[in-house]
Amino acid sequence: MQPPRWKSSEPNQPAGVSSVPRIRVLLPLPLAAGAYDYRIPAGMAVQPGDFVVVPLGGRQVVGVAWDGPSDPDLPASKLRDVAGLLDVPPMTETLRRFVTWVAAYTLSAPGAVLRMAMSAPAALEPPPARAGWQLANAEPPSRMTPGRARVLAALRPGQVMAGAELAAAAGVSSAVVRGLADAGMLVPALLPPGRAFAPPDLALPGPVLGPEQDSAAAALRAQVAARDFGVTLLTGVTGSGKTEVYLDAVAECLREGRQALVLLPEIALSAQWLERFRRRFGVDPALWHSELGSKTRAKTWRAVAEGEVGVLVGARSALFLPFPDLGLIVVDEEHETAFKQEEGVVYHARDMAVVRARLAQATCVLVSATPSLETLNNVESGRYRHLDLPERHGAAGMAVVQALDLRKTPPERGRFLAPPLVEAIRETLARGEQAMLFLNRRGYAPLTLCRACGHRMRCPNCTAWLVEHRAQKRLQCHHCGHAEPIPPTCPECSAPGTLTPVGPGVERVVEEATALFPDARRIVMASDTIPGPAAAAAAAAAISDRQVDLIIGTQIVAKGWHFPGLTLVGVVDADLGLAGGDLRAAERTLQLLHQVAGRAGRAEAPGRVLMQTFNPDHPVMQALVSHDFEAFMHAEAAGRRPGHWPPFGRLAALIVSSEDEREADRAARDLGLAAPRGDGVEILGPAPAPLALLRGRHRRRLLLKARKDVQVQPLLREWLERVKLPNSVRVQVDVDPVGFL
Ligand SMILES: Nc1ncnc2c1ncn2[C@@H]1O[C@H](COP(=O)(O)OP(=O)(O)OP(=O)(O)O)[C@@H](O)[C@H]1O
Ligand SMILES: [Zn+2]
Numbered sequence: 001m002q003p004p005r006w007k008s009s010e011p012n013q014p015a016g017v018s019s020v021p022r023i024r025v026l027l028p029l030p031l032a033a034g035a036y037d038y039r040i041p042a043g044m045a046v047q048p049g050d051f052v053v054v055p056l057g058g059r060q061v062v063g064v065a066w067d068g069p070s071d072p073d074l075p076a077s078k079l080r081d082v083a084g085l086l087d088v089p090p091m092t093e094t095l096r097r098f099v100t101w102v103a104a105y106t107l108s109a110p111g112a113v114l115r116m117a118m119s120a121p122a123a124l125e126p127p128p129a130r131a132g133w134q135l136a137n138a139e140p141p142s143r144m145t146p147g148r149a150r151v152l153a154a155l156r157p158g159q160v161m162a163g164a165e166l167a168a169a170a171g172v173s174s175a176v177v178r179g180l181a182d183a184g185m186l187v188p189a190l191l192p193p194g195r196a197f198a199p200p201d202l203a204l205p206g207p208v209l210g211p212e213q214d215s216a217a218a219a220l221r222a223q224v225a226a227r228d229f230g231v232t233l234l235t236g237v238t239g240s241g242k243t244e245v246y247l248d249a250v251a252e253c254l255r256e257g258r259q260a261l262v263l264l265p266e267i268a269l270s271a272q273w274l275e276r277f278r279r280r281f282g283v284d285p286a287l288w289h290s291e292l293g294s295k296t297r298a299k300t301w302r303a304v305a306e307g308e309v310g311v312l313v314g315a316r317s318a319l320f321l322p323f324p325d326l327g328l329i330v331v332d333e334e335h336e337t338a339f340k341q342e343e344g345v346v347y348h349a350r351d352m353a354v355v356r357a358r359l360a361q362a363t364c365v366l367v368s369a370t371p372s373l374e375t376l377n378n379v380e381s382g383r384y385r386h387l388d389l390p391e392r393h394g395a396a397g398m399a400v401v402q403a404l405d406l407r408k409t410p411p412e413r414g415r416f417l418a419p420p421l422v423e424a425i426r427e428t429l430a431r432g433e434q435a436m437l438f439l440n441r442r443g444y445a446p447l448t449l450c451r452a453c454g455h456r457m458r459c460p461n462c463t464a465w466l467v468e469h470r471a472q473k474r475l476q477c478h479h480c481g482h483a484e485p486i487p488p489t490c491p492e493c494s495a496p497g498t499l500t501p502v503g504p505g506v507e508r509v510v511e512e513a514t515a516l517f518p519d520a521r522r523i524v525m526a527s528d529t530i531p532g533p534a535a536a537a538a539a540a541a542a543i544s545d546r547q548v549d550l551i552i553g554t555q556i557v558a559k560g561w562h563f564p565g566l567t568l569v570g571v572v573d574a575d576l577g578l579a580g581g582d583l584r585a586a587e588r589t590l591q592l593l594h595q596v597a598g599r600a601g602r603a604e605a606p607g608r609v610l611m612q613t614f615n616p617d618h619p620v621m622q623a624l625v626s627h628d629f630e631a632f633m634h635a636e637a638a639g640r641r642p643g644h645w646p647p648f649g650r651l652a653a654l655i656v657s658s659e660d661e662r663e664a665d666r667a668a669r670d671l672g673l674a675a676p677r678g679d680g681v682e683i684l685g686p687a688p689a690p691l692a693l694l695r696g697r698h699r700r701r702l703l704l705k706a707r708k709d710v711q712v713q714p715l716l717r718e719w720l721e722r723v724k725l726p727n728s729v730r731v732q733v734d735v736d737p738v739g740f741l
Pocket of ligand 1: 207208209210213236237238239240241242243244245369393560561562598
């Protein structure tokens, strides 16, 4: 093993009971036990943070030397040796503490969290060295051509250049370079590692900020320059320039020589954001999301660890990247549920961003036009600062929002667009402007029903209806991916041709719009038509270039798009998110509809938003019409405070699941009987989850509701320890649940 570049070669003797030097090593595996002890062999120096190779059973595993004392009762004879040290920058103490913190908060195995911080295994191997050519100290060759002379002149003594680059610099073919090597004039040499990411150009002028933007930006810059922990909520109506303002803080962070991380809820839909970044800094930021190829992942992870990445834009998992000195974390659209990870380690990236910022002595900026009640409550209690941009940038005013009462002006039979909306689209298109129709439901129809017997087509694996996708002529489950052809007869009563689609999905709206506006150039934006970042970028470009008149889509269209020609937004079913009785149903519906509405009228031409609803008097509709988000959130707070619902109390959910229904019931009952009791603690359930069957597993839920001053983690830990469950039963713990399915 070569001495690593990253440390002195002095062997260390960590505190231990015996004279045998030992160290704890955390492995990226979901082991409940946490770190294991290993012996440090003579001549090896291992410090907490070092990436090490250790034996585990019959395997060699890469882990991280961890903090804390080793187990004094473990005899030295039981210890196995650390097998090797990897040539990677060690994991910082900040990141190690973050891993430990997240594990404790979410009740996850520390190794499961560590795995998220080591999510690019290939990055732990040294980057492949590339070979190039260097001048040899040799006699000039007997045959000297002008081409050969140019090659030799292109290289300074000691300089190494790649063959292709050298040939290009000399204007010769690569055969000429090879010929010189054969003649002994050039010798192979290793190229110095190149920079994988170009540094952002801080000399480029940003936009001239308006007075309110300017004072918000100045406050953020000061916070970043203070190099101290602090959280700021940046609010402002859609189109007020929040992005431009926080990019100023990013620039300040780079000037401080620290790294900046920007979390976006859906990085695949961020083409316009990336373009803006490029304009501002002259380079692309590093990216991090689940669709990166493994090579790019490895390259990015390594470059982050080596401090070479100034700005990284990523999805929630980017929080676990090994930044050496993070100075700023921005969480854009902080209210978005996409920041909640629901599988594996269940965590909320917005909340964990605050934790990582605190551990790193960094600034955290939460950005939204419609912040969550959690965040507003933190502003109210003085924990977070608040900066607000009250107006749209430039000439644009806020769009006029109207609720369209479907009871008064219903659509024609079998249609879904009410006459006033149809008329508004017609006028908009006639003016040469763009219109958008939004329905947050994929497919053609959410339900297929037999007209003869009333049978509903359901998923065999989930508590869910099958959704018709007409283009594929299939019924699909949106939870488990089950798909089947549309049967010619009803599977229940065998009546032929009686299966009927009920309700609209976005495909059905497209069908209706096509019939109504056959000449309009349409684009459909749903996850099946916009499968990835490239498709999203192409769609955005086509809309910006005015190659499209009518945009029809699911929540993809609500994202931060800036389409100057778009003046009308029609919401096909504004009531959609209100059903279900979820704690945050109203809040979330408002946030989503506000965001869609915010796409209209962002340039000079005024915008208009029409929301089709059966509840025009609902507080959500009223808040949207009056643009009074604040009053709505006050009312929300007033509704939640007395019952100690979040953010005025704490929640944790246990989801018990098994392939065997009775086993799931038994386990849920046993957990219910063993539930913690006491002052300020309440247990709701067990009860079947709304998705009582999901991917073939029967699911039961228990909810622990506690007063704000109660620490729920120890309660949960003791609770789970009290109950012995069969291995086939899974219990998922969700601290601060966002979804209740
Ligand atoms: N000071 C400025 N000078 C020039 N252009 C600006 C300025 N501020 C904002 N803009 C432009 O106005 C548009 C809206 O700004 P931005 O996207 O930052 O707003 P936002 O508040 O983040 O919007 P949303 O919440 O809808 O995503 C963008 O095209 C942006 O480039
Ligand atoms: Zn299913």
